Amino acid sequence: MLVIYGPTGVGKTDFALNLAQQIPAEIINMDMGQFYTPLSIGTAKPDWKNSTIAHHLFDIIDEPKNFTVSEYRILLYKKVKEIVQRGKLPILVGGSGFYLHSLLFSSGIAIDDVDISDMYPTGTNLWEKLYIIDPKRALSIDKADQYRIRRALGIWHATGKLPSSYSSFYNPEANYMIIFVERDRQELRNRIDTRVLEMLKCGWIEETKVLMQTPWQQFIQHKNLIGYSEIFDYLLSKKTDKDFSYMVERISAQTRQYAKRQFTFWRKLEREIKKEKQYNGTYVGCLETVNITNIDVHTYISDLLKRLSLIGKNYE
Numbered sequence: 293m294l295v296i297y298g299p300t301g302v303g304k305t306d307f308a309l310n311l312a313q314q315i316p317a318e319i320i321n322m323d324m325g326q327f328y329t330p331l332s333i334g335t336a337k338p339d340w341k342n343s344t345i346a347h348h349l350f351d352i353i354d355e356p357k358n359f360t361v362s363e364y365r366i367l368l369y370k371k372v373k374e375i376v377q378r379g380k381l382p383i384l385v386g387g388s389g390f391y392l393h394s395l396l397f398s399s400g401i402a403i404d405d406v407d408i409s410d411m412y413p414t415g416t417n418l419w420e421k422l423y424i425i426d427p428k429r430a431l432s433i434d435k436a437d438q439y440r441i442r443r444a445l446g447i448w449h450a451t452g453k454l455p456s457s458y459s460s461f462y463n464p465e466a467n468y469m470i471i472f473v474e475r476d477r478q479e480l481r482n483r484i485d486t487r488v489l490e491m492l493k494c495g496w497i498e499e500t501k502v503l504m505q506t507p508w509q510q511f512i513q514h515k516n517l518i519g520y521s522e523i524f525d526y527l528l529s530k531k532t533d534k535d536f537s538y539m540v541e542r543i544s545a546q547t548r549q550y551a552k553r554q555f556t557f558w559r560k561l562e563r564e565i566k567k568e569k570q571y572n573g574t575y576v577g578c579l580e581t582v583n584i585t586n587i588d589v590h591t592y593i594s595d596l597l598k599r600l601s602l603i604g605k606n607y608e
Contacts, residue, residue: 293372293382293466294600295322295395297558298473299551300387300518301484303584305338307473308385311593312345315600318375320368321349322386325517329354330508333496334519336487348375356511361394368395369465376466381600389557390439392470396565396577397460408445409514418445422455429456436553438516462568468577469600472558476585484547488519488540497523518550519543 294317296308312319321327325335329351340347348371353359368384368391375382386392412418418441423430425448433440444455475483500523503509512520526539562579582592 293384293468295384295392295468295470296386296473297322297389297392297470298387299480299554300336300547301487301551302473302475302480303483304385304387304473305336307584307589307593308383309338309343309345310589311596312383314593314597315381316379317381317383318346318348318378319343320371320375320382320384321347322368322384322388322391324359324386324388324391324515326350326386327353327359328356330499330503331512331517331520333491333494333499334517334523336491356507361391364391365394365398372466387554389554389561393561395468396462396464396561398463408442408449411445411449418442421445422448426454426456429454432456462565464575464577467575470577470579471596472562472579472581474555474581474583476583479585480551481548484551485544488544488547491519492540497526500524501527518546522546 294311296304296311298304308319311317319340323335325331326337327349328335331337337350338347340350349367372382384392384395408418412421418438419430419433419435422433422441422444426444429444430441433444435441447453447455447458474480496519500520503512503520504524504527509524513524522539522542526535529535565577565579584592
C-alpha cells in the first residue's frame with residue numbers, strides 16, 4: 293500500500309489523485325474528520341462521489357460517535373486486501389497521524405472506546421491528572437498532545453493498570469511505502485491562509501450553523517476539529533466585520549499550529565519506525581520525504597511510478 297501523509301493544506305489530495313489517474317489505484321481516506329457525513333467543507337473533503345477514481349472510507353459515519361483507531365485498522369486492512377485482489381494499488385491519503393500510527397503499531401489492548409469526557413469537568417488539566425496517576429507516562433507525552441493524554445487516562449479507567457505498563461509493538465499487515473509531502477514553510481503558510489478563506493466562501497459557516505445546538509456541536513468541540521469551534525463562536529457574536537476577521541485569524545492560526553504538530557509527529561514516527569528495524573520483519577516498508585515546492589511534481593510522480601514496483605523490497 294502507498295501512504296500519502298503530510299501537513300494540512302500541503303496538497304495531499306491533488307497529489308494522490310494525480311498519481312491514481314496514471315495507474316490502477318483506489319484511494320482510502322486517512323483523515324478523521326472526513327469519516328463523518330455532515331463534515332465536508334470544514335474537513336476539506338474531496339468530491340469523492342463524482343471522482344473517476346474509487347474512494348473508500350469517506351462519509352461512513354452518520355452520527356456523532358467515535359471511530360477508534362483499532363476499528364480503523366481492521367476496516368482499513370480489509371479494504372487494502374480487497375483492492376489488491378482487484379489488481380490495484382491502495383493509496384491511503386490523509387493527515388490524521390494517529391490513524392497512520394495504528395496501521396503500523398498495535399497496542400494489544402482495545403480500549404479506544406473509553407470516553408473520559410464525563411469523568412473530568414470541562415477545563416480540567418488532564419495532563420496533571422495523568423501525572424498524578426502515572427508520572428512515567430505523563431512525562432513521555434507532550435502537554436498539548438490531548439489524544440495521547442486522553443488515551444492514557446482511558447487505559448487507566450478501563451483496566452486499572454498504569455498506562456506505562458503497556459507498550460505498542462511494530463505490527464503492519466502489508467508492505468508499504470509512506471511519502472511525507474511537504475512544502476517550504478512560508479508557501480505552506482500562505483496556502484493555509486488562502487484555503488481558510490476559500491472554505492468560508494464555499495459555505496463553511498452555513499455547514500457549521502446547521503450543526504449548532506445538536507449533538508454534533510459537542511462532539512466536534514470534544515474532537516477539537518479545527519475551525520468549527522471558532523465558527524460556533526462567530527455565530528454567537530454580533531457578526532461584525534471585526535468578528536469575522538477575528539474568526540479567520542483564529543482558524544488560520546489554529547491550522548498553522550496543527551500543521552506544525554503534523555511535522556513533529558512525522559519526525560517522531562519516522563524515528564520510531566526506523567528504530568524497529570522493520571526491514572527485517574515480515575512486511576517491508578520504505579519512507580520518503582518530498583518537498584513539492586522545489587520539484588516538478590509531474591516529473592517526481594513519473595519517477596515514483598517506476599519505483600512503486602519496489603514496494604515490499606528491502607530498501608529505504
